[in-house]
Amino acid sequence: ARLVENFPDVNVCVLEAGENVTHEPDLVIPGFAFKNLGQPRLDWGFMSTPQEYAKGRSIYIPRGKALGGTSMINLMTMGRAHKHEYDAFAALGSPGWDWNGLVDYFRASETFAPSEEEKSKLNVAFNKTAHGTSGPIQRTLPQWISDVQGPFTQGMQSLGVAWNNDATSGNNVGLCTSYHSIDSHGARSSSASAYYEPNEHKANLTVVTGARATRILFDESKDSSGNLVASGVEYLKDGELHTASAQLEVLLCAGTIQTPQILELSGIGEKKILEACGVALKVELPGVGNNLQDHFWSPFVTETDTKYESVEIMSDPARAAREWKIYEESKKGMLSGTCSTLYAFLPKNNFMDSVPKTGHSSMNPSLHAVQKEWLAADDIPFLEVALFPGCLPVPGLKPEPGKSYCSVFLALTHSFSSGSIHITSSDPLAAPAIDYRLLDNEVDLDILVHAIKFARKLGTTTSLSSVFTQEIVPGPSVQTDEEIKEFIRSSIDTVFHPIGTAAMLPREKGGVVNSSLKVYGTSNLRVVDASIIPIHLSAHVQATVYAIAEKAAAIIAHDHQL
Numbered sequence: 001a002r003l004v005e006n007f008p009d010v011n012v013c014v015l016e017a018g019e020n021v022t023h024e025p026d027l028v029i030p031g032f033a034f035k036n037l038g039q040p041r042l043d044w045g046f047m048s049t050p051q052e053y054a055k056g057r058s059i060y061i062p063r064g065k066a067l068g069g070t071s072m073i074n075l076m077t078m079g080r081a082h083k084h085e086y087d088a089f090a091a092l093g094s095p096g097w098d099w100n101g102l103v104d105y106f107r108a109s110e111t112f113a114p115s116e117e118e119k120s121k122l123n124v125a126f127n128k129t130a131h132g133t134s135g136p137i138q139r140t141l142p143q144w145i146s147d148v149q150g151p152f153t154q155g156m157q158s159l160g161v162a163w164n165n166d167a168t169s170g171n172n173v174g175l176c177t178s179y180h181s182i183d184s185h186g187a188r189s190s191s192a193s194a195y196y197e198p199n200e201h202k203a204n205l206t207v208v209t210g211a212r213a214t215r216i217l218f219d220e221s222k223d224s225s226g227n228l229v230a231s232g233v234e235y236l237k238d239g240e241l242h243t244a245s246a247q248l249e250v251l252l253c254a255g256t257i258q259t260p261q262i263l264e265l266s267g268i269g270e271k272k273i274l275e276a277c278g279v280a281l282k283v284e285l286p287g288v289g290n291n292l293q294d295h296f297w298s299p300f301v302t303e304t305d306t307k308y309e310s311v312e313i314m315s316d317p318a319r320a321a322r323e324w325k326i327y328e329e330s331k332k333g334m335l336s337g338t339c340s341t342l343y344a345f346l347p348k349n350n351f352m353d354s355v356p357k358t359g360h361s362s363m364n365p366s367l368h369a370v371q372k373e374w375l376a377a378d379d380i381p382f383l384e385v386a387l388f389p390g391c392l393p394v395p396g397l398k399p400e401p402g403k404s405y406c407s408v409f410l411a412l413t414h415s416f417s418s419g420s421i422h423i424t425s426s427d428p429l430a431a432p433a434i435d436y437r438l439l440d441n442e443v444d445l446d447i448l449v450h451a452i453k454f455a456r457k458l459g460t461t462t463s464l465s466s467v468f469t470q471e472i473v474p475g476p477s478v479q480t481d482e483e484i485k486e487f488i489r490s491s492i493d494t495v496f497h498p499i500g501t502a503a504m505l506p507r508e509k510g511g512v513v514n515s516s517l518k519v520y521g522t523s524n525l526r527v528v529d530a531s532i533i534p535i536h537l538s539a540h541v542q543a544t545v546y547a548i549a550e551k552a553a554a555i556i557a558h559d560h561q562l
């Protein structure tokens with residue numbers, strides 16, 4: 001979109017496998033967000049391979065299939081990690097990608113202009129230099145707050161977790177209100193509504209929906225430095241193969257799962273993987289598809305005093321109708337958001353009394369070393385603790401009518417397991433094999449055991465002990481560390497934030513793209529999506545992906561002297 005609007009002489013063609021669903025009510029109305037998951041029309045619905053250390057379970061991995069990608073089906077939280085985590089991008093070999101090199105792009109991507117009344121109600125204040133006031137994505141504060149939020153805040157504070165009134169200015173440590181990609185009219189602000197729509201009628205933009213890219217095409221001859229030159233993209237539409245030619249560049253933005261798949265189908269990847277699938281090797285790049293990282297969560301669910309309403313009340317038709325009326329008339333109420341409005345990011349000293357040993361790790365050694373340092377640090381969060389005023393989805397658990405629930409969402413922000421995504425055949429329509437190697441490092445279990453214990457302690461604080469009336473999950477029968485570990489192995493799940501499979505790292509460290517996001521061994525093929533993030537962040541990912549895309553547009557303009 002930035003190239004289209006800033007450079008009328010540059011023609012941009014977007015190939016998107018999904019359709020344009022930008023204004024469908026279930027996608028626009030924030031309170032309906034959960035309805036879209038698992039619908040094949042909107043969600044690729046990947047499954048991982050059976051995870052050995054998680055009871056052999058296959059993990060469901062939703063991914064948006066639509067113009068706007070996963071920003072059409074995500075849960076709209078807009079967070080940023082600690083500035084030191086972005087600084088690691090640069091320290092790992094990508095100059096210009098530290099916090100200072102990214103903050104202008106975070107700003108460029110968003111409009112964030114809460115009123116004085118909202119700020120004072122939610123106890124927030126903002127460092128203006130870190131926030132945008134005229135960018136495409138609309139970021140707002142929650143319009144509905146659960147009654148449990150007050151006692152939960154006090155409970156967290158009594159355990160030493162400080163309130164952070166400006167958690168997206170480079171220091172995300174502590175408890176804060178969540179921010180969302182929702183506009184002031186209560187509608188989802190997605191990359192389709194915010195970036196595509198203002199440019200949709202521009203003469204230099206062509207968008208082909210229902211177009212599934214099958215491989216990148218290259219010129220027969222290489223450039224003078226021996227690099228492949230991308231000449232276009234082959235794609236399937238309505239059962240027929242087509243070609244889109246590229247004169248300047250090909251930008252691969254298929255996300256963490258399909259970007260490595262398309263690279264491998266195009267002959268870029270590890271020799272033995274491509275050979276096994278009968279794909280001719282064009283660039284030997286063993287990093288492709290490796291370094292898969294994600295955030296993983298375990299549930300803590302309690303029954304609450306019924307004077308505290310939980311989201312389950314929406315199953316009462318009369319109450320749902322009332323909420324609908326509130327939303328229609330004022331864009332407030334439970335449908336104006338996802339009901340998750342408060343979270344905390346905790347470094348080790350907030351929830352662990354000692355630093356667990358990291359042991360052997362499947363991680364890239366350079367990244368492992370960074371994470372080990374972070375685990376011992378006082379400022380890098382390893383745990384997200386979020387309040388959800390309702391029963392989180394736990395297999396086998398069905399909320400009972402008439403009861404109220406509250407959950408504490410406990411997510412590991414820096415897992416020490418590192419997985420992979422690879423093709424298993426040359427068929428572009430076959431899903432790749434996705435192996436998280438979930439919990440292959442005991443340290444992740446140790447951290448999550450501390451997390452469950454923290455949630456239990458939180459439930460016994462003076463402010464929450466009369467709110468949380470009975471622990472349902474893990475439940476009273478789960479007491480010893482080994483029992484808690486068993487519970488985690490049975491219940492751990494993804495937070496839907498996969499990254500890293502086309503990592504921006506030096507080639508010798510397993511990198512796939514350089515700091516200009518160019519794929520090694522090519523002259524004009526770049527990757528611009530979450531797959532380039534080399535090491536995971538203590539933040540939900542979308543705000544960072546928008547900043548990456550903004551920076552990519554600036555790099556491309558600079559490289560071509562546009």
Ligand SMILES: Cc1cc2nc3c(=O)[nH]c(=O)nc-3n(C[C@H](O)[C@H](O)[C@H](O)COP(=O)(O)OP(=O)(O)OC[C@H]3O[C@@H](n4cnc5c(N)ncnc54)[C@H](O)[C@@H]3O)c2cc1C
Pocket residue numbers: 015016017018037061062063064065066067068069070071073074075076077078079211212213214253254255256258262495496497498528529530531539540541542543545
């Ligand atoms: C259920 C869910 C909830 C989430 N909630 C949050 C949240 O609250 N906050 C947050 O920050 N993040 C959240 N995320 C994560 C966040 O939305 C993603 O990290 C982010 O959107 C990734 O952007 P991307 O550009 O890398 O990939 P995507 O947005 O996934 O874009 C990839 C695009 O490529 C298309 N594509 C793939 N293969 C092909 C092909 N072969 N041919 C043509 N097109 C193709 C896809 O259809 C898609 O449109 C959530 C994710 C999910 C699934």
